[in-house]
Amino acid sequence: MVMNDEGQLYTIEGITAGVIMLVTAFTIFNSGLVYTPGDAHISDMQIQQLGYDALQMMDTPADSSPLYESPLAKMIQGNHGDQFKIEFNDYLKKHTGTTEIVDSLEFNATVFNRDGDTPHSYQFSNSTMYETSQLTREPAISVTRYVWITGRPFASGYDTGNQLVLLEVLIWRR
Amino acid sequence: METLNDEGQWIVMMGFLVAIGMFMLAIVVSQAPLVGQTTAESVMEFPKNEIQDLRGKLVSMGSTLPEISLETPDSDQETLQNRFREDMALLSMSRNNAIANYSVDPLYNGKYWYDSGTYGDVFYKYHQIDIHYNNGVTEYSESLLLPQWDPEG
Numbered sequence: 001m002v003m004n005d006e007g008q009l010y011t012i013e014g015i016t017a018g019v020i021m022l023v024t025a026f027t028i029f030n031s032g033l034v035y036t037p038g039d040a041h042i043s044d045m046q047i048q049q050l051g052y053d054a055l056q057m058m059d060t061p062a063d064s065s066p067l068y069e070s071p072l073a074k075m076i077q078g079n080h081g082d083q084f085k086i087e088f089n090d091y092l093k094k095h096t097g098t099t100e101i102v103d104s105l106e107f108n109a110t111v112f113n114r115d116g117d118t119p120h121s122y123q124f125s126n127s128t129m130y131e132t133s134q135l136t137r138e139p140a141i142s143v144t145r146y147v148w149i150t151g152r153p154f155a156s157g158y159d160t161g162n163q164l165v166l167l168e169v170l171i172w173r174r
Numbered sequence: 175m176e177t178l179n180d181e182g183q184w185i186v187m188m189g190f191l192v193a194i195g196m197f198m199l200a201i202v203v204s205q206a207p208l209v210g211q212t213t214a215e216s217v218m219e220f221p222k223n224e225i226q227d228l229r230g231k232l233v234s235m236g237s238t239l240p241e242i243s244l245e246t247p248d249s250d251q252e253t254l255q256n257r258f259r260e261d262m263a264l265l266s267m268s269r270n271n272a273i274a275n276y277s278v279d280p281l282y283n284g285k286y287w288y289d290s291g292t293y294g295d296v297f298y299k300y301h302q303i304d305i306h307y308n309n310g311v312t313e314y315s316e317s318l319l320l321p322q323w324d325p326e327g
Contacts, residue, residue, distance in 0.1 A: 008183035015190060019197075026201075041214035052223040067235055112269055114261045119268045144224065144270060146231050146262065162254055164231070164261035166269055 043173075044141055047105070051143035051171045054091035058084075059145055069150060076111060076165060077149045081125030084109065088169070089127060104174050106130070106137070113152075113165040124167070132174055140172035221272065225307055225314050228262065228274055232303055233320065272309035278302070293319055 058072040069077075075084045092105045109124040145167045152160045235258070259276060266274035279301050293300035298321035307314040 005180075005183070008187065009180070012183070012187055012190060015187075015194075019194060041218065045214040045217050048218055049223075056223075056227075061234075064234075112265055114264045117264065119264060144227075146227055146265070148231065148235060148258075162257060164258055164265070166265040168269055 044139075047141045047171050047173070048143055050092060051107075051141065051169055052145075054088055055143060055145040055167065055169065057091060058087060059147060067148070070147070072145070072167070073147050073149045076124065076147055076167065077151055079124075081109070084125040085127060088125070092171070105171055106174050107169050107171045108140075109167060109169045111165050111167055113163060130174060136174075138173045140170040142168060142170055144168045219311060221270075221307070221309055221312055224266075224270060224272065224274075224309075228266075228276075228307065229305060229316070229318075231262075232276055232305060233318065266307075270309065272307060274307050276303060276305045278304075297321070 055072070058075075059070045061068040061070040061073075071087075072084075074080075075087075088107065088109075092107070093103055106127040106129065108126040110121050111124045112119050112121045114120075146164050147167050148162070148164055150162055152163070255278065262274050262276070266272045293302065300319045300321055303318040303320060305314070305316045305318065
C-alpha cells in the first residue's frame with residue numbers, strides 16, 4: 001500500500017491553528033483564577049493545628065469529674081505566664097526523634113474576658129522575641145481556646161466568680 | 175507553497191504531536207499546587223477546633239450545670255449557666271466572628287425536661303443540651319443528651 005503524502009503541511013497548519021485556539025480558550029477561562037502559592041496555606045494549616053492541639057493538651061484536667069480545673073486554667077488564674085511560656089514552647093517543639101524540626105516558632109498570648117457587655121483583654125504570655133523576629137516574620141496564625149476558671153483572672157477590675165475566658169494565641173514563624 | 179521543501183514532514187508532524195503531549199502533561203502538573211492550596215484553605219476555614227472546644231466545654235461542665243427547674247429552682251445554677259452562655263456568646267462574636275450559643279432543657283408543656291422527667295431511665299435523668307454555632311460559612315447545630323451527674327452516686 002502506498003501512502004498518500006500530499007497535503008501534510010496543510011494538516012500541520014490545521015493542527016497548529018487548533019492548538020492556538022485551544023490555548024487561547026484555556027487562557028481566557030483561567031484568567032479568572034487568582035493563583036497564590038499553595039505552600040503558604042499548607043504550613044499555616046499545620047501551625048494552626050499544632051497550636052490548637054497544644055492548647056487542648058494543656059486544658060485537659062488531670063481529673064475528669066465535672067468542673068475540675070485544668071493546668072491551663074490554673075496558669076491563667078494565677079497569672080503564671082512564665083509557666084505557660086515553658087510548657088507551650090515545649091509542645092510546639094515536640095518531634096518524633098527521627099527528625100529534627102526547625103525550632104523557629106514564636107507566640108504571643110492574650111486573655112479575653114467579659115465584663116458586662118464589653119470584652120476586656122490583657123497580655124498573658126509571649127515567647128522570647130528574638131531580634132530577627134522584629135525585623136521580618138511570616139504572617140501570624142490565630143488559635144483560640146475557651147478556658148473555665150473559678151475566679152476572676154489576674155487583672156483587677158473584672159467580675160469575680162466562675163467564668164469562661166478566651167485565650168487567644170498568635171503563632172508565627174520568624 | 176510550490177517552492178516549499180516537502181521533505182521530512184512526517185518528522186515535523188510527530189514533533190508537533192510530542193510537543194502537544196508535553197503541553198497537556200504540563201497543565202496536569204500545574205494543577206497540583208492548586209489542589210494543595212484549596213485543601214489547606216478549606217481545612218483552615220472549617221472551624222473544627224472551635225466547635226470541638228465549645229462542645230467539650232459543655233460536655234465536661236454541662237452535666238453539673240443544668241438543674242434548671244421550676245419545681246426546685248436553684249438560682250446559683252441559673253446564674254452560672256447564664257454567665258457561661260453570655261461569656262461564650264460575646265467572646266465568640268468579638269474574637270472568632272462566630273455566633274455561638276447553647277440552651278439546656280427546653281420547656282415542654284410548661285415544664286422543663288428535668289421536671290417532667292421526659293428523658294430518664296432507672297439510672298439517670300438526662301438533660302438535653304442544644305448547641306448552635308454559625309460563623310457565616312459553617313453552621314452547626316447539635317442536641318446532646320447528658321446524664322445528670324450525681325456526686326452521691
